[in-house]
Amino acid sequence: MTDPTPAELAAAAEEYLAAHYPKAGNRGPTRFDWGVGSDEVRVFQEPDPADEAEAMPAVRAWRQGLWDAGFGWLTGPTAYGGAGLSGEHQREFEKVTRRYQVPGDSMLTISLGMIAPTLLNWGTEEQKTEWLPKLYSAEQVACQLFSEPGAGSDLASIATKAVRDGDNWRITGAKVWTSGAHLADVGELICRTAAEPRHGNLTAFLLDMHAPGVLVRPLRQMTGGAAFNEVFFDDVVVPDSRRIGGEGEGWKVALTTLAHERNAMGHSAFGGVGILSTQRLVGVIRAAGKQDDPVVRAEFGELISRLRAARYTNEVIAAQTRAGTAPGPEVALNKVALADNMRRVGEFVADVLGEAAVADTGEWGTFAWTSLMLGAPGYRLGGGTDEVLRNSVAQRVLGLPRPT
Amino acid sequence: MSTGLVSAEHERDLAATLRGLCADQVDSAALRSCVESSAGYPAGLWKAVAQDIGLCGLTVPESLGGLGLGMLEVNTVHVELGRALFPAPFLGTSLATTALLAGGDVAAAERWLPAIAAGECVATVATGTGVTADAAGRLTGRVQFVPYAHAADLLLVPAGESMFAVQAGAGVTVTQMAGLDLTRRLCSVEFADAACVPVGDAAVVDAAVGAHLRLALAAEAAGGLEWCLDTIVEYAKTREQFGRVIGSFQAVAHQCVQLYSELRTVSAAARWAAHAAASGDAEAELAGYVAALRAGDGYRAQTEATVHLLGGIGFTWEHDVHFYYRRARSALALSGGLTHLRQAVATAAGLPT
Ligand SMILES: Cc1cc2nc3c(=O)[nH]c(=O)nc-3n(C[C@H](O)[C@H](O)[C@H](O)COP(=O)(O)OP(=O)(O)OC[C@H]3O[C@@H](n4cnc5c(N)ncnc54)[C@H](O)[C@@H]3O)c2cc1C
Numbered sequence: 001m002t003d004p005t006p007a008e009l010a011a012a013a014e015e016y017l018a019a020h021y022p023k024a025g026n027r028g029p030t031r032f033d034w035g036v037g038s039d040e041v042r043v044f045q046e047p048d049p050a051d052e053a054e055a056m057p058a059v060r061a062w063r064q065g066l067w068d069a070g071f072g073w074l075t076g077p078t079a080y081g082g083a084g085l086s087g088e089h090q091r092e093f094e095k096v097t098r099r100y101q102v103p104g105d106s107m108l109t110i111s112l113g114m115i116a117p118t119l120l121n122w123g124t125e126e127q128k129t130e131w132l133p134k135l136y137s138a139e140q141v142a143c144q145l146f147s148e149p150g151a152g153s154d155l156a157s158i159a160t161k162a163v164r165d166g167d168n169w170r171i172t173g174a175k176v177w178t179s180g181a182h183l184a185d186v187g188e189l190i191c192r193t194a195a196e197p198r199h200g201n202l203t204a205f206l207l208d209m210h211a212p213g214v215l216v217r218p219l220r221q222m223t224g225g226a227a228f229n230e231v232f233f234d235d236v237v238v239p240d241s242r243r244i245g246g247e248g249e250g251w252k253v254a255l256t257t258l259a260h261e262r263n264a265m266g267h268s269a270f271g272g273v274g275i276l277s278t279q280r281l282v283g284v285i286r287a288a289g290k291q292d293d294p295v296v297r298a299e300f301g302e303l304i305s306r307l308r309a310a311r312y313t314n315e316v317i318a319a320q321t322r323a324g325t326a327p328g329p330e331v332a333l334n335k336v337a338l339a340d341n342m343r344r345v346g347e348f349v350a351d352v353l354g355e356a357a358v359a360d361t362g363e364w365g366t367f368a369w370t371s372l373m374l375g376a377p378g379y380r381l382g383g384g385t386d387e388v389l390r391n392s393v394a395q396r397v398l399g400l401p402r403p404t
Numbered sequence: 405m406s407t408g409l410v411s412a413e414h415e416r417d418l419a420a421t422l423r424g425l426c427a428d429q430v431d432s433a434a435l436r437s438c439v440e441s442s443a444g445y446p447a448g449l450w451k452a453v454a455q456d457i458g459l460c461g462l463t464v465p466e467s468l469g470g471l472g473l474g475m476l477e478v479n480t481v482h483v484e485l486g487r488a489l490f491p492a493p494f495l496g497t498s499l500a501t502t503a504l505l506a507g508g509d510v511a512a513a514e515r516w517l518p519a520i521a522a523g524e525c526v527a528t529v530a531t532g533t534g535v536t537a538d539a540a541g542r543l544t545g546r547v548q549f550v551p552y553a554h555a556a557d558l559l560l561v562p563a564g565e566s567m568f569a570v571q572a573g574a575g576v577t578v579t580q581m582a583g584l585d586l587t588r589r590l591c592s593v594e595f596a597d598a599a600c601v602p603v604g605d606a607a608v609v610d611a612a613v614g615a616h617l618r619l620a621l622a623a624e625a626a627g628g629l630e631w632c633l634d635t636i637v638e639y640a641k642t643r644e645q646f647g648r649v650i651g652s653f654q655a656v657a658h659q660c661v662q663l664y665s666e667l668r669t670v671s672a673a674a675r676w677a678a679h680a681a682a683s684g685d686a687e688a689e690l691a692g693y694v695a696a697l698r699a700g701d702g703y704r705a706q707t708e709a710t711v712h713l714l715g716g717i718g719f720t721w722e723h724d725v726h727f728y729y730r731r732a733r734s735a736l737a738l739s740g741g742l743t744h745l746r747q748a749v750a751t752a753a754g755l756p757t
Contacts, residue, residue, distance in 0.1 A: 278753050291755055294747070301746030304753045305697040308690065309669050312676035319409035333665045387658070394657035398637050398664060401652040 003085060006092040009074075013096045016069050021100040034283030039368040041275040043342060043375025045106055046225025049182075049218075055103070056183060062103040063138030073136040080120075081133040087322065110180060111135055113264040115142035115188050118257045119206070122245045131186075131206065143184035144261075145175045145207065145231060146254060152177075153388045155190070156199050156251060160233065162191035169193075169205065169243070171213075171236040179382070181216045181229040184209045188257060189238075190250050202250030206242045213237075223374040258384065263327065265383045266334025267314060275372055276307050276345060283365060288352050296352060303341075303348050310337045329396040332389040335379075339386070342376040349373075408476055408679040415480040422459075422481065425452060426488035432724050435587065438491045439727075443555065444580075444589040445492040453492065454523030460497050461521030463505075468513065470501075470521040478616070479623045479678035483671070486624025487631050489727055491587040493552035495620055496528030499613050503529050503560045506612030507567055507604020516558055516569070527558040529613055535595055537563040541602075543570060543595040549738070553578045553591035560603065561595070567609040568600035575599065585734035587727055615689070618696035619681060621735045622674035625699035628728050629667040632710040635725065636660055639714060650713075659709055666702040673698045690752035697745040700736035707732040 004012065047055065066072040067081075074090045076082020083089075097104075105112060116135045119127060134140040151158040160173025171191060181187065187207045194201040209216070213236035218226035245253040274280075281300065282291075290296045314334060317327050349369045350357045360367035380386050394400045411419070429449050438445055454460045462477055464470020471477075478498065485494060501520055504513050519525035528551055535545035543563055553559060556578075559570045570576060575598030583590045603609070640651030640660055650656045677695035680688040707729040711718040718725050739745065751757065 282753075282755050285755060292757065297750040297755060298743055298746040300755055301693075301697070301749035301751075301753070305694045305746070305749045308694045308753075309673040309698045312691070312694070313669050313672035316409050316672040316675055323410045330664070330668070333661075333668065337665070337669070387654075390658045390661045391654070393661045393664065394651075398651075398657075398660055400637070400640060400657045400660060401649060403652050403654050403657075404648060 004089075006086075006088050009085065009089050010092040010096050013071055013093050014099075016065075016071065017096060017100045017102070020065060021102050024099050024101050032277055032279035032283070034280075034287065035364045039365040041280075041368055041372045042223075043275070043372060043379055044179075044221070044223065044225065044227045046221065046223060046227040049226075052183070056107065058103045059105075059107050060138040060141075063105070063108070063136065067133070067137035073132070076120075076132065076136065080128045081136065107180070107183065108138060108141060109264060110144050110261075111138070111142040111184075114144060114257050114260045115186075117260045118188060118253060119244065121256050122204070122249075122253050126241070127206070127244070140185040141180070141183055142206075143178055143181045143187045143209070144257060145178055145181070145187040145189040146257075147177050148174060149176050153385060155254065156202065158190060158192055158202070160189070160191050162193050162203060162205065162238070164193075165237075167240050169238045169240060171205075171207070171233045171238060173233050175231040175233075177219065177228045177382075178216075178231050179228045181209065181231050182218060182226075187231070188244065188253075190254050193247060193250070199251045200248050202254070203247050204244040204250040204253040205238050206244055207236070207238055208242075211236050211238070221378065223371060223378070259329070259331075261383045262329075262332040262335050262389070265379075266331055266338055276341060278304060278307070280365070281345070281349070284349055284352055284369075287363070287365060288354075288356075290352055299348055299351070303344055306337075306341055306344060310334070310341055313337070329392055332384065332392060335383060336386050336389055339376065339379040342372065342379055346373040346376050408682060409675060411476070411480055411675075415477060418477065419480050419484050421457065422453075422484040423487070425449075425457075426484065426490060430488040430490055435489060435491065435724065435727065439586045444552070444587075445555070450492045451523070453490075453494065454497075454526075458521070458523070459494060460501075460523050463498060463501050464517045464521040465505075468517040468521060470517065475616075475619055475678040475681040478620060479675055482620045482623035483627040483630075483674075486627030486731075489587045489628070489731055493526050493528065493555045495588075495617075496551040496553075496556065497526055498620070499529040499616055500527030500558065500560050502616045503567060503609045503613050504569075504603060506609045508608075509603045512569060512601065512603040520558075525557045526552070526555050527560065528553050528556040529560045530562065530593065531610065531613065531617075533562065535561050535563040537566065537568060537600070541600060543568060543575075543598045543600050546592060546594045548581065548590070548592045550591045550593050552589055553593050554580050554589065559593065560609075561593075561600070562606040562610060563600075565606055566602040567604050567606045569603045570595070570598050570600040583734065585730045587731060588734065615681065615692050618692045618739050619674065619678050621739050622670065622677065622692075622695035622699035624735065625703035625732065626667065626671035626674050628703055628731060629663065629670055629706055632706055632725075632728060633660075633663050633667055636663060636710050636713050643715075656713060659713060663706045663709060666706050670695075670699045670702045690749065693745055693748045693752050696739045697742070697749055700732075700739055700745060701742060703732035704736050 070083055073082040074085045074093055078084040119131055135142060146155055148158050162169040162171045187209055189205045189207040190202055192201055193203040213234040215232040217230050219228055219230055220226050285291050321327060353366055356366040357369055395402055461470030462473050466472035497520060504517060520527055530547040530550045532547045534547050535543050537543055557572050561568050561570055575596050577594040579592045581590045581592050637660055640656055641649055643650050673695040677691035680691040711725050711729060714725060717723050
């Protein structure tokens, strides 16, 4: 059987989606009408737990349906259930999905964007055959168990311990700020498995989050929501078959995940009609009646130039990647720029709205911006802080020496 | 949006040719002798570029003897010229090509473009107002800030509703202005009853010339920032203070990363804008202003950062960095300045007035 062309794939996807989901209506993904629909501008998805519990089955059903119909992992190797198609097919498919009201993958970013690619890089044949279909069909959802209270930026200094016990490992310790741990079935866990040397003493596992001894407790964030958690391990047993990579190779496994994370976080999933939307910002200015204020116009121009330039940069990098130049550690700068732009949007909007940004008048699209202002600082932390990412670029891209 | 965002093979060849030529002929010593010369550029270098490589025919249609290329190649060329601070009348000549093509006057295009393409006619464009045309079709008045007018055989000047072509000679007096940018000469041109011919609608030509200028200056900024990054990273790896190389100080390393980050953004924005212009993208105008603003702001800030990171030597005449700092400041003013560019982005992004 020959592969479908991108156009044939798009047609098949259209047929599948039309049979299962309502059309997105005539307001396409690129149109935005001030005052219509939700005015949410959240940086992090943090629905209340009841809504979230309700949303999750729909997300799983969406992925399972895609998987069964052959659209679940378009670019994946056929050996592990993927369709073996190109990035072009993937983009065509995404174009079609935007025309339908589908649950989407936003709750699965870590699972699909970070953990699954890490397994593809590091997993054994058995692990890949077993886990990749489970992750892409959302039968299992994964989280990233890296940070600890004493080890955030300095990830190599983690203290959570895994000790060999025959064919098993016994794990004791604590992780913190774990996004989506409360929704996850498995987690990529980095543990210390030997005393020294640094970077060579860590090992990665795929931990069952439902195993005895795992305790997940929500952490309330400064936004008010609870999208991340603390996770405790009290003598949790993990079979050695769930080890990812070799003993002592945990640091390299973690770096793979971090590279995927920094790449994924730098893409402006917030563009389109989302929180960085030009039309939404025009809407704010008009709602405040400030479109003729030359200072507001100039500041808006400055902001838009930064948002567009970041988008153009992503597009040029994507084109270079398609032409065969894989991006290196410098893609972390896309995330730094995105976080900076979120901060700038918050500052601009606060200035335009004045009091309406700090107390709710009930007007659409005004007080809602507080969730962006509150969420933006988190984006500078998650996935590596600005400082740590700059260190990485200084050393690994520019070749500057480490601070001594 | 795939082809065009990455440079094609012929562009990489062109870039390599120009880079090689500049490395040979526009080194620090050559740059300095240009700065001190009255012409501002060496005739031999100009001949090599204009006649041997045929650079002035870059955007001239093939039917008129040019290479028939477009804004993507303009981007590639100006990155290299900007990197070397190439001190010659290329920018004005290529703006004049755009002006003659945008004006749509076939006779004018056929009269001058073949000579421009052959490197036999140096041209330039004035954008300021101050010149009037009388009923007999003669120009009077003064325009300033005209690049390399002292070297030009042909000047394009707006007066009233029209753009006019004027040949150097009777009734045209050119004076070089003392300029901040020592590697790009600006002139004041006085017209006294100068003979001229109309070549198109001034507003139309001006819009096309402005768009071309913004893309060229943004590309030059990308090239200049490459020079700054190479210079500062090398220095940060070798200059020692407190018993260690300064690049190991995080405050210094992070400023180097900031420079690198701005270089990435400026090059991508310049390339994207060139691509949008070449493909007639609906966002082309916005992208051109975005590129000009990010390039103008980033180049100015990062040449200053480079001076700073070089320490005292960076503040000497002897180091080349001040030529880049001068170029950055001057280019930002030529593209309209920060406030103007910000307002233009706002309008182009759809903020109604
Ligand atoms: C919203 C959110 C979601 C997250 N999700 C996850 C998750 O799913 N899984 C997970 O494992 N972790 C997650 N994290 C944790 C995140 O990765 C860490 O918070 C982050 O790496 C910083 O570590 P830290 O909090 O310990 O701060 P620290 O490392 O203590 O840093 C404190 C300050 O010191 C600075 N600093 C530290 N080291 C250096 C240095 N070498 N040079 C200069 N400055 C330095 C930092 O930049 C920062 O400003 C999440 C965090 C947030 C905010």
